[in-house]
Amino acid sequence: MPAVTVSDITTLARIPEPAPSAAERGVRSVTEAPTGFEGEGFPVRRAFAGVSHTDLDPFIHLDQMGEVEYAPGEPKGTAWHPHRGFETVTYIIDGTFEHADSHGGGGTITDGDTQWMTAGGGILHIERPPEALVASGGLFHGLQLWVNLPRALKLAPPRYQDLRAAESALLSTPDGGVLLRVIAGEVAGHAGPGATHTPMAMVHATISPGAQLRLPWRRDFNALVYVLSGAGSVGAERRPVRTGQLAVFGPGDVVTVAGAEHQDARHPALDVVVLGGAPIREPIAWGGPFVMNTRAEVLAAFEDFQAGRFGQIPAERVPHGDLGELPTQPA
Template identity: 65%
Template sequence: MPAVTVDNILTLPRIEAPEPGRPARSVLGVRTAPVGYEGEGFPVRRAFAGIDQRFLDPFIHMDQMGEVQYAPGEPKGTPWHPHRGFETVTYMIDGILEHKDSNGGGGTITGGDTQWMTAGAGILHIETPPEHVVVSGGLFHGVQLWVNLPRDNKMAQPRYQDIAGSNVALASSPDGGALIRVVAGEIGGVHGPGVTHTPIALAHLTIAPGASVTLPWNPGYNALAYVLAGDGTAGAEQAPMRSGQTVVFGPKGDSVTLTAAATQDSRTESLEVFLLGGKPIREPVAMYGPFVMNTKAEIVQAFEDYQAGRLGAIPAEHEQH
C-alpha cells in the first residue's frame, strides 16, 4: 500500500501525544462495512453503513474502492453524473483515475493524490481509468468521502482542488512507529493542504506492527477511523479492529489512540487507517442519489434543475460518452 512514503521517517516532524491525564476518546462501537458496487461495477465497501448520522456529521458517505486486481480490459469507472450540496474527496492509494467535470476541472489522480471537488450549487463529472490502464489492467484501491456542506454553502460556486501526493503534509509519531499523512485540516500542529468549507481533519496513517500512536484531537470534532488494511485496536480500552471496519469514537476527549497488532496478515506489512473527524453541522439532511440537501423540496428542485441542464453540461468533446 504505497500512497506516499519516506525513506527515513525519523526525519519528519513529530506529533507529540497529549500530556498524560488528558481525557481520551473512548470507543462507542466498531462496524463491519458491507460490500457493494459503484459506477460501472467496481467493488466498494460502504464504510458508514449502519452508523447513525449523528456520529458521522459532517460526513455523509464513504466508500473504500477496491482493493481489486483487474485483469486486462476489466478496469471500470463512473459515467457522467451530477452532484449538488456537498464535497467529494477521492483519495487514491493504488491505481490511476482521470477526472473531468462540467466546470472545467480535471486531472489525473494516482498513488497518494487527492481530488477534492466541491459540488456546491451543482456540477457534472466523470471518473474513469485512462485507456492504457483499461488495456493493461492493474491494482485499483482508494477512498471516496462525501463531506456535507452547511445550508449557507449548499449553493456555493463549484470548486476543484487537485492535491498531489507530494503536497500532503507528513509527520511521524514520537517513536517513529507511525507515518501520518495529513490531507486536510490540522492534527497536532501539522496542517494538510486541502481547503474545506466545513472544518474537518483527514489523515492516512501507516502504523508499524506492535506500534501505538496517540494523536491530539480537536474536542469540537467527532472522530472516526476506518481500517484500510491490517489488524489492531482502538482507544485505551483496546477495542479490536480489522480491515474493512469503522471505529466510532465518543464525543468527549482531546486525543485518539490507535495500535497495530504485533503480527499482521500476509497481505499487509502494517496497519493502515483512514482517520477523520469534523465539526458537526447539526442541520437536517435530505439525501437522494447524488444530491445532499436540507429538505425534500430541495432534492426535488435539484432533480428538476439537473433535468433542465442547470447543473452544467457535458463538454462537447465528451458527449459520446
C-alpha cells in the same frame, strides 16, 4: 502498500505526546462495512453503513474502492452523473483515476493524490480509469468521502482542487512507529493541502506491527477511524479492529490506534484513515446524488438537473458522456 512512503521516517516532524491531562476518547461502536458495486461495477466497501448520522456529522458517505488487482480489460469507472449540496473527496492510494466535470475541473490522480470537488449548487462529473490502465489492468485502491455543506453553502459555486501526493504533510510518532499523511485540516500544528468549507481533518496513518498512535484531536470534532487494511485495536480499551471496520469514538482529546504484533503477509502494517469534523447539526434530505436540507430542495435539484442547469459536458468529452443511467427521481 500505500504509494506515499518515506525511506527514512526518522527525518519527519513528530507529533507531540498528549498532555497528561488530555482525555482519551472511548470507542462508541465498531461496525463492519458491507461490500457492493459502484458506477459501472467497481467493488466498494460502504464504510458508514449502519452508523447514525449523528455520529458521522459532518460526513455523509464513505466508500473504500478496491483494493483490487484488475486483469486487462477489467478496470471500471462511472458514467457522467450530477451532484449538489456537498463535497466529494477522492483519495487514490494506489492506481490511477481520471476526473472531468462540467465546470472545467479535472485531471488525473494517482498514487497518493487527492481530488477535492465542491459540488455546491450543481455539477456534472465523471470518474474512470485511463484507457492505458483499462488495457493493462493493475492495482486499484482508494477512497471516496462525501462531506456535507451547511445550508448557507449548499448552493456555493462549484470548485475543484487537485492535491498532489507530495503536498500532504508527512509526520511521525515520537518512536517512529507510525507514518501520518495529513490530507486536510491541521494535526499537531501541521496542515494538509485541502481547503475545506466545513472544518475537518483527514489523515492516512500506517502503523507498524506493535506500534501505537496517540493522536491529539480537536475536542469540538467528532472522530472516526476506518481500517483500510490490517489488524489492530482502537481506544484505551484496545477494542479489536480489522480490514473494513469503522470505529466511532466518543468525546475527548486523544484518538488511540495500535497495530497488532502480527499482520498477514499481504498487509505488513495497519493502515487506517482518521476523520473528524465540526458537526453541522442541520436536517438532511438525501436523494441519490443530492444532499440537501429538505425534500423540496431535493426535488428542486432533480428538476434543475433535468432542465440542464448543472452545466454542460465539455465538448471533447461528449463521445463518452453516457447520461443514460442517471437518476430521474429521488431515491
